[in-house]
Amino acid sequence: MSLLRVESVSRLFGSLVAVDGVSLTVEPGELRAVIGPNGAGKTTFFNLISGFFPPTTGKIFLDDLDITQVPSHRRVEMGIARTFQITEIFPELTVRENLRIPAEVAHGLRLRPWLAHADDESVRARVAELLEMGGLADKADRLVGELPHGDQRSTEIMMALALKPRLLLLDEPTAGMGDRETYDITTLIRSLHRDQKLAIVLIEHDMRVVFHLADRIMVLAEGAVLAEGTPGEIAANERVQEAYLGKAA
Amino acid sequence: MSEVNRRLAMLAAIWAVLILAPLWMPLVGGYTALGTRVMVLGLGAMSVNFLLGFTGVLSFGHAAWFGLGAYGCGLLLKFVALSTPLGLLAGTLLGGILGGLLGALIVRRRGVYFAMVTIAFGQVFYYIAFQWSSLTGGDDGLRPFYRQPLHLGVATVDILHDSTAFYYFVLASFALATALMGFILRSPFGRTMLAIRENERRARFLGIPVEMHIWIAFTLSCFFMAFAGSLYALLNNFADPRGLHYSQSGDFVMMAVLGGMRTFWGPLLGAVVFVMLQDYISSITINWQIFIGLFYVACVLFFPRGVLGILRRKATT
């Protein structure tokens, strides 16, 4: 059974076709990359999977369950977590609080007006673990809005992980980062994939990152799938080279 | 650790000032009933701020729930039962439940639109109180009714004639409400409120059903507001339509902003300043409105973070 199955989804904004009949299947533990020039519909495609808005046509399944009309917060409960192209965090809260909120949601505590000692302990432990994993332990009590861009990016990824997702959608995780930070994030994503067997779909512009990480790559252009295959196949694909890699290089 | 100590010290100072108020207030020219009034309005401002400062949702019609609390309490004392606790309960339930029902209708709206809808719906209750004079006394207000002595098993406390006893009764009610507020804000649910304030989109994609959580926060805030309104009716032995009017809502929002809306205690401080100022200005000129208006303008332009907001910023830099 596939984890995620997207069947020929399209999304129209007025007369503009942002996503045009795109299909994608993600197996548990797989790492997929979505690449394509600006305006190719990559982020819109993510928005459809995460339930930001519904597709105009087409269907989306999670574990063979039709989630096309399921609201976004329910999809999170079902195991889909995402990050955004422009970092979305809680700027005036500390890193610890930023992580604590999704950790509590994952523990099913979000409606609790109190917190029992045992729950508190397990949430704290989970937050400490995430801080460690994201290399944020020494900045835990700083306001996240005051941290450098790279730390904000890591915080956002850790917030998504705090939800214990089965499918993680990362929208340009290395955007605006220096080499060192890009390396750190890449290492982190690889360990999530290799060690924790987390299924990941990744939008990325940095081709080093994409070819280093991805099991399979999907190329979008003008809303439609231009090519789909292993990194080797994509690198060898002439249409992709013409339309995208050629231009970029 | 010093942060925790500082918080505890501040908390101790606040409660010491409040508990000792009947002793020190006469020394600075105040009187106990004024202290009671500040505390009740301060609780109202804190209730508005529960939503505004901690969920980031601006209701500009919250006086409606305050006023409904006052009428609920007054009507019960006048027509149903001579009991102060029951009056409080009736007022709190009336304002809280109606607030919750209205909230369900409007939680999808945001920003200025939300503010506008809350103003307009708040006015509904103002007109009802104004028009339904056979029940509410209309423009003249609801009277007569009187707060009743408290029967505490071993003793009976006369809170009607003994203003100090009534002050401590209000203080106890205030302590109960603020403790509950503080408790909720420190809970997982309270943190989801902060999440929504900080970044609604992020909150939604962390699995928080934003509308539902805003509705709960709105409803809780209405209950707190109605509780404050009930206390206000007990304080004045009177309820009138002006307590529901949007200009009263504006005063509450102003108190919250003035004291510092990102802080828990700020609105109480704002109420102290605002009530004192209003008291003073209206005693020296009949055109006090223009001064209050200018005060609003000045606060917005020069003082948007409020007193505690500025102090806190100074402390961290």
Next chain:
Amino acid sequence: MTQLILFNVTNGLIVGAFYVLMAIGLSLILNLSNVINFAHGGFLVIGGYVAYTLEPYLGFWGALIASPFLTAIIGFAVERLLISRVYGRDPLYGLLLTFGLAFVFEDGTRIIWGAQGKPFTIPAFLSQSLSDKFFFITGYRLFMVAMVAVMIALLFLLLRFTRAGMRIRAGTLDLETVAVLGVNARALRSLNFAVGIFLAGLSGVLAGGQLGLEPTMGAGLLMPSFIAIIVGGVGSLVGTLVGGLLIGVASGVTAVMLPPASEAIMYVLMAVVLLVRPRGLFGEEGMLT
């Protein structure tokens, strides 16, 4: 009975026309600047009293023309000096600022012109009834409705066919993009604000001729204007137009059937609209939500 209903429908239309004039100005400002102008009623009062002061020198017609312009100039100054400072900040601050200004204007009027009401004389030929049967249709009432209709038509033409008008409409949808395209967003907002205040000033003069002048007359018109905007849908001027007429007629008709409910009906209408069409009659997805 027919005559009574006709009387109230006419009345409702006239009242509705007022709501529209007031609400369109509010709506213009709200759409472009994201500020709910609580002081709008205050500007209306200023418009009325300025006309009252000018009338002995300029006569009715002169005052009718001059006062809205003067009010708009005051509005322009207030926007430049005060309101423009809260643009881009939490809408809370715009609300509190204009809320304070409303107090200042109302009390200021009281200080300058006195708390007692003032009469505002209209030309004799306008105050007569047009016929005995329809005694309630005075020339002045027809004149008011005609004025409102002309002003609204003019406004829509300006917005559609002049450069500034098109920029205002574009700015309503996306001010940032318009600013990037080289339009001076600040000047555009000031101009737009002045236009809104012009309409408020005009409402003040017209209302003064019908009801006389009082410092509190603006505050009473504020709530119906809010409701007109909500019913019509935030972001849509056509919606505000329809909303204003709708609540005017509804409260006019209710005044016959069930007098005490004539005010309440507006709120009922608003609740129903919000239940059935949460964005208002003409509100669009994604606008100012």
